[in-house]
Amino acid sequence: MDTVIGVQYKDGVIIAADQANARSILIYQSNLDKIKQLTSHSAMGVSGPNCDLVQFTEYISKNLQLYELRHEGTKLSTKAQANFCRNELAVALRKGPYQVSALLGGFDLTTQKPSLYYLDYMGTLQKVPFGAQGYAQYFTLSTMDREYRENLDETAALDIIGKAIHELQSRFLIKQNNFIIKVIDQDGVRVHSQGADPADT
């Protein structure tokens, strides 16, 4: 039921995710933050059970941090991070799979380029200019196909995200009132807007 949407633009990546955690007919919480920061300039929006979301993202982000500590502060490129994630998902698949589907967005300071990767619980990895996870795919991909251009600016990219969320809120059976939107660019990862404050607990 989770929604994760991502759009890459000229100077960065925007990732949006819904903020609800629900089981069967009950909403347990509606101010979750499902876009987990991995390194200073990358973040992963994740859909899936809360347990796998937390265990997987913490495992990945701590290992990425360990890499930096071991290699004199060398930061891994977004491509390397995405491939690391994919490998971990693939290895776990036949043992105890992480049932997560994610969109990993990052900005490489060395090449000054943003990138967005689509990751699946089966170990799929694909670099994409925009993407969605969950039921959101059915509702938002066409809008994003229609609107996306090369070298968008931040406003245009946010507009696409806005249109995608609007479509979900109009047509998707499950009401998702709260969305958290994060921008990853040269200055790092920041929250652009949030429906409900994840820290309000």
Place this chain on the structure above:
Amino acid sequence: MEPLVVGDDILDIGSRKAVDRYCGNKAQLGLSQDLLMGRPGAFDVPNVKDPALYCSSHFRSTCGTGDAGQEIKFAKGTTTLAFKFNGGIIVSVDSRATQGNYISSQTVKKVIEMNPYLLGTMAGGAADCSYWERRLNLQCRMYELRNGRRITVAAASKLLAGTMASYRGYGLSMGTMITGWDETGPQLYYVDDDGTRLKGKMFSVGSGSTFAYGVLDNYYREDLTLEEAIDLGKRAIYHATYRDAASGGINNLYHVTKDGWVKIHAIDVNDMHYEFEEEKRNEMSS
């Protein structure tokens, strides 16, 4: 597939014990590989091809009559709730245990007093809750002894969630709230048998939780006074026991403060029923 276990070794980091645990114990003990299913220090599991499937199909505690075909039906059925307000945390629970259609007990202690400043609630399988929370209590005490300070509620709930995560698929049934007051203030965490861990201001768990939420959501405010909060906790449980067959008995209510938890009352929900009925009658006539 060997069960993945997060044992207490997470607390052993730096000690020699952690290294010895995984090296050659099986050979030293002189037992064949087949007889030692789990790693030493981990649990033995049924000697079948797929222990996870066996456990989850034969020992699962499920809602309603989902476990009708099992030889052993585990005690379940509950309403528990906890919420944070300006004066701390209120934890309010019922005390009924049902096994299928049979009420096996009306006097279950569903708030587990782990230590003077940490409380855990019980929903789902009674055995699972009480065992794992007692084990968590052990881990908390070990932390305290090793580090010279109390464990935070965040860390305690993380330990429990990690344990649940490693036993995923084994049919454990536990929906609990870990609450306490540590140096960061009052904290409330919801931890689940599938490893979910959520930090929040208000949770209700169990078969009667939806009914409790109805009352809680409509009357909750952060600036409740202590009397109002106790009343809200009491009423929410009452309304849940009124509508949910699997909840009832006695309402046990606790208040978590800076100096630890305090048990406020233990009132039979039947008595509450007549009290509230009379209250409504008086309201209508005035």
